[in-house]
Amino acid sequence: MTRVSATRRMWVATVATLAACGGGDKAATERAAPPAEAGSELTAFQQENGIGPVVEPVVLGPYDAELAAAGKEVFTVKCTACHKVGERYVGPDLAGVTERRTAAYVMNMILNPQEMYEQHPVAKGLLAEYLTYMPNQGLTRDQARAVVEYLRQAESSEE
Numbered sequence: 001m002t003r004v005s006a007t008r009r010m011w012v013a014t015v016a017t018l019a020a021c022g023g024g025d026k027a028a029t030e031r032a033a034p035p036a037e038a039g040s041e042l043t044a045f046q047q048e049n050g051i052g053p054v055v056e057p058v059v060l061g062p063y064d065a066e067l068a069a070a071g072k073e074v075f076t077v078k079c080t081a082c083h084k085v086g087e088r089y090v091g092p093d094l095a096g097v098t099e100r101r102t103a104a105y106v107m108n109m110i111l112n113p114q115e116m117y118e119q120h121p122v123a124k125g126l127l128a129e130y131l132t133y134m135p136n137q138g139l140t141r142d143q144a145r146a147v148v149e150y151l152r153q154a155e156s157s158e159e
Contacts, residue, residue, distance in 0.1 A: 042119065049104035051119055052112030053141060058103035064149055071143075071150030078137040079147070085154040090132055098152050106151070107144040109134070 042051070049057065075083075082090035097106060101122075109116050109123065113134040116123035127133065139147070 046120070049102050050108030050112070050123075051115050052108030054104040054107045054111070054144075056104070058107065058145070058148070060098075060103055060148075060152070063152060065153070067146050067149040068153040069150075071146030071148065072153075074139065074143045075147050075150050078139065082132070082134065085151065091130055091134060092126060094151055094154075096155055098148060098155060103145075103148045106148050107141070110137070110139055110144040110147060111141065112136070 045055070083092070083094050085093070086095045087093055101109075105122075113123070113136055117127050117133060
């Protein structure tokens with residue numbers, strides 16, 4: 001690892017740590033769009049919803065059990081090697097993720113993780129904390145939407 005790389009990694013970890021130290025309503029703070037980084041070219045939409053193929057808000061209607069069942073199948077095959085709901089694992093605990101992030105953000109992270117890690121401040125912070133890249137699993141937009149629905153269902157069954 002080069003000195004520049006180590007310095008940059010330390011800087012990203014420091015910024016992520018400082019950002020996590022705020023008080024107040026945690027859910028509201030985590031849901032709010034992150035502040036724009038100096039020199040950032042991200043739009044307000046990208047700040048809140050991520051960078052990727054989902055370029056407009058995803059409207060979540062009433063819970064769809066059939067879509068959630070399809071999402072559970074995809075999640076089991078593609079995601080459980082690194083993610084759990086209700087437990088930190090290789091990647092972040094996904095309990096409450098659809099309350100902290102928009103559906104478009106979750107879908108863009110699933111569909112476009114590399115660019116998210118390179119440009120989005122929240123994804124950069126996750127990388128600094130977990131030190132593991134989420135690979136692109138090659139999901140379709142419909143599969144990513146189904147995973148979001150499964151995560152909505154999994155979160156509601158935890159309570």
